[in-house]
Amino acid sequence: MSYANSKIPESAQTGVHEGLAERVLRHARAPFRKPYADYNRVALADSLVGWNGSDPVILDAGCGVGHSTIQLARANPGHWVIGVDQSADRLARRKPYPDALLPTNMVLVRADLVDYWRLLHESGVRLDRHYVLYPNPWPKIGHLARRWHAHPVFPYLPRLGGRFECRTNWRVYIEEMTAALALLRGHTFEWATFEPDRPISPFERKYRDSGQTLFRLEADFDRDPADADTDSTITNTLDRQ
């Protein structure tokens, strides 16, 4: 696939998956008990070692080669910015930025977000901003469980607080995530299309330069009480089903 010729995910699925609501509500009710891998505990510690404990924190979840993390750190010098990706290879490819040119208010760590998000929540750190930029769409109908909003870790994202933003080039993905958040929080959220003047990440640049429509969901997780996704919200939502 050549640059600026990238494709919108092809899928037989054209709207919100019929199994989404059942999954989201099941995950919200049942604690996710998958044991943590040691390397993710180390990654959490590494990601906080340079933080002064008081600057607001931005998480760039699934940061790929880290260009978005670098942009966010430059644009927000008073924040501590953490880029997390599971791919050591991608993290190592943060060309053309040698270490000496990286902002000092950021860190890139290799971790599995399935553990990292839960460990961050357990550590008590609250986020000021939280980005999930161009997550893998997993567009096949049978791949629903691999999309973040249908994964058992998803209820932990709102618990981390802050202003949350997800961007994607697949409309179904943003529709589903918006629906999943509404189920968890008990009120509606809005998604919108947008046109980036200055792309924040390599995937955004590639999709923009291919002329694709981009979708964005913004949510303020500090707007609701911290425990909005408690039993009463879930029970009310189930009662309405």
Ligand SMILES: C[S@@+](CC[C@H](N)C(=O)[O-])C[C@H]1O[C@@H](n2cnc3c(N)ncnc32)[C@H](O)[C@@H]1O
């Ligand atoms: C499509 S890329 C987008 C990268 C970057 N955000 C961008 O916009 O250019 C998705 C990224 O999510 C990362 N990722 C997927 N699953 C992950 C997981 N469980 N934990 C950490 N990173 C993950 C992948 O390694 C990949 O770099």
